[in-house]
Ligand SMILES: Nc1ncnc2c1ncn2[C@@H]1O[C@H](COP(=O)(O)OP(=O)(O)O)[C@@H](O)[C@H]1O
């Protein structure tokens with residue numbers, strides 16, 4: 001296989017007494033979608049937040065294109081081409097679409113003022129790729145539907161030529177039609193060679209979209225493999241019990257409360 | 260699609276909304292301007308033609324200046340989910356500090372005393388505000404608590420400077436900032452300059468949008484708006500020039516405190532709408548987490564906003580003490596509440612994220628108009644306070660209804 005775009009090796013993260021992520025590793029290749037699965041509290045969000053710069057790793061290493069990198073904050077991550085679409089979407093509800101797409105990375109005029117027309121122009125361009133029907137450019141995003149808000153969140157990533165997109169439950173708040181729209185979008189991004197990590201609870205989506213699946217439980221790695229190597233029942237078993245496809249327990253997963 | 264929408268019969272409210280949208284003014288702002296006009300008309304009739312005399316309007320504009328000036332800063336504080344209760348006390352402290360510098364540190368009536376003391380005040384104001392902002396941003400102490408502390412602290416600190424003595428008299432050049440005015444010709448120059456800047460900005464925006472292939476408003480509409488603003492500016496200058504110096508034909512022109520307010524308001528509107536800092540204030544107010552995840556240095560934004568209102572408080576202190584030609588300890592009492600009320604009446608939501616500087620300016624004007632008018636009609640100060648309270652609550656109630664109907 002080609003050189004991985006991202007390698008996260010033996011990552012640990014604690015919050016006080018809670019070991020949120022314990023020795024988790026994951027690789028991502030260009031044009032690949034990896035579905036990250038696990039129960040609520042399994043540590044999925046915490047794990048990917050260390051790639052997106054929201055948290056820093058306690059120990060472990062992150063390599064991009066084979067080079068070790070330090071991701072200390074969201075700006076570091078963005079400079080490496082890593083964009084994140086959060087579960088909560090993380091939009092400023094009171095700002096309009098262009099302001100949200102460029103939030104934190106505004107286009108300025110030569111004398112340092114916000115260049116609103118330029119940002120709106122770019123916003124129209126990138127939204128056209130995602131949602132050609134979209135017209136509400138002057139509304140605060142609180143007036144948009146769930147799917148439209150999702151497009152704005154994704155447009156934030158596209159506008160800055162992301163190479164790696166992290167999606168934390170991208171379809172959790174959406175209706176069936178909008179979910180389909182996001183699915184189409186993910187397929188399109190994949191074709192452009194973008195690597196995607198997708199956290200989702202919807203097994204159907206995960207099997208539909210991902211090339212590989214990684215399962216976590218209690219902050220630990222359970223199993224990683226090609227989507228074609230497994231099926232929904234097996235994956236569900238791994239999510240719930242931490243059992244490997246062959247029926248044995250993954251090392252370190254079985255705890256007294258599970259037994 | 261837009262065609263059918265236009266052809267459908269529409270209600271009056273809907274049509275009003277369309278008109279206001281086409282001139283890019285929100286309905287709430289128009290409603291407030293309507294309220295000010297109604298209040299002015301009422302007092303004009305009730306006072307038998309005194310209220311709208313150049314003399315009274317000149318005084319009204321001076322009375323509004325300090326509250327309005329501080330309200331421009333308070334909007335940004337409240338929009339970013341904070342509050343500042345310390346400004347009244349800080350104003351007293353800074354006034355006393357300025358008076359102290361003028362009379363005790365520098366020679367009284369020295370050539371440079373006035374501007375050195377003003378610089379000291381602005382520097383100290385920004386520092387004091389910045390320190391409060393630092394406590395809030397760095398240690399996550401609620402702004403309400405930190406600035407409530409400020410409210411108690413700064414007046415006490417002012418007392419230490421002078422042991423409670425009122426510093427007076429102040430420098431004569433300095434006192435121009437309180438009650439001076441710039442004369443008829445300069446007033447026209449200021450008006451024309453302001454108009455030219457506005458016209459240039461409008462032209463730049465139009466040209467920029469056109470260059471990017473956007474639709475622009477019809478030239479006639481744009482020209483009409485610019486002309487209307489020009490007429491307002493001219494009416495303002497003419498009114499200020501209409502109040503003559505005693506026993507002369509010379510108009511006073513724009514009062515210095517009002518000139519300061521105009522400049523500060525213009526700068527603040529620019530900061531709020533056209534700079535990154537302003538964008539981050541609004542974005543942070545809308546969703547603090549989103550701002551953090553977008554890589555915004557939210558701590559710096561909060562600290563800067565408090566340093567800014569501290570500096571504005573210093574300018575307010577200059578105007579207030581210069582007007583009195585003294586720096587008493589009691590100055591600025593309850594000013595914070597008046598400023599917050601102006602911002603809230605002007606449409607700033609205490610839950611953060613929404614509010615405009617223009618709205619707060621009109622809010623300040625509305626409150627001061629009521630107060631001024633009631634004084635003209637001989638209303639006692641106790642009922643005055645009660646009526647103002649009613650207005651404040653009515654304005655917020657109106658907002659609640661308005662926000663509900665909009666979604
Ligand atoms: N900021 C935080 N502070 C303390 N504990 C946290 C924090 N974020 C997550 N946790 C804890 O870490 C564990 C993993 O959470 P999370 O990564 O959100 O799981 P998932 O996204 O898989 O549902 C949970 O026990 C959660 O309570």
Ligand SMILES: [Mg+2]
Nearest residue numbers: 044045087168
């Ligand atoms: Mg999660």
